[in-house]
Amino acid sequence: MKLIKLDAIDSTNDFLKGLSATEELENFTVVTAENQTKGRGQMGAVWNSEKSKNLIMSVFVRDLLVRAGDVYSFNIATALSIIEVLKSYNIPNLSVKWPNDIMSANFKIAGVLIENSFKSDGSISSVIGIGLNVNQTDFQNLPKASSMAVIANSTFDKDELVVLIAERLKVNLALVGSDSEFLWTQYDNYLFKKGVPVAFTTDSQKVFMGIIQGVSQKGKLIVLLEDDRLVEYGLKEIQMLY
Incomplete structure (x- = not known):
């Protein structure tokens, strides 16, 4: 595993994507940063992190x-992979809030x-960005x-967490395609609020009740x-209201 440590960067994902465009990267090259000024979540959401307190990492994977x-x-x-590592540290009540927020009880921790990137020759490379709240203790403006x-x-x-997460990624990503059914079963077992009535709001602010049944193969919440x-x-x- 090649590890690149940065003090500050706008986005570790963007840095790694740019690097992969200019040179041949070793599989599972990892970039970490002590501070990230433009961290992103799903669909452009902002990921805020206190400097030097948390784990900000991106992993390059190909083939x-x-x-x-x-x-x-x-x-x-x-x-x-993140859940398995957190379990080894005895972090309790772990689940995955769709699509891939890692929760401990009702609090998001990762x-x-x-x-x-889909290439013209049919090959696919990926940059996996992970933000994990590790040693930050002040969440005054982030109640969840x-x-x-x-x-x-x-x-x-x-540093220990980086290595452990990368090792678990190597194991679990190798199962994609060959034993995806096992991964899906595990994911389904960890799905946050599955099987219980919960309130949702639509993008037009309409509130309704529903019961999560699972996730489709295309990644949609059922x-x-x-x-x-x-x-x-x-x-x-x-959006789930909880």
Whole structure:
């Protein structure tokens, strides 16, 4: 594993994408930063992180995602890798809030942003961005956020976490395509608020109740509505209220 450590950068994902465009990168090249000025989440959401407190990392992967239809399986494998590492630190009540926010009880402690590049020769490379709240303890303006330090009342070695997450990614990403069914089963078991009534709001601010049934192969959330209809929702079409 090649590791590039940066003090500050606008975005580790953008840095790694730019690097991959100019040179042949070793598979599972990792970039970390102590501070990220333009961190992004899903659909352009902002990822804020206190300088030097948290883990900001991006991983370059090639030749593992073979079919475009397996794109969401990559998200699943990444989310499960983070959960497996957190479990090894005894972080409790872990789940995945669709599509791939990592939760401990009702608090978000990590997020994932994967950006794929489809080449003309049919090959696919990916940059996997991970933000993990590690040692930050002040979330005054982020009531739904927490960290490993707050939850476990301890401090953690970020360098150790980088290695452990990269190692789990190698294992789980290798299962995409060959044993995706196992990944999907695990992801389904960890799905946040699955099977219980929960409120949602649409992009037009309409509030409704539904019960999460699972996630489709295309990555859409499957919700059972009060009129017994099963409806699939894409990113940003609905937001869970919890």
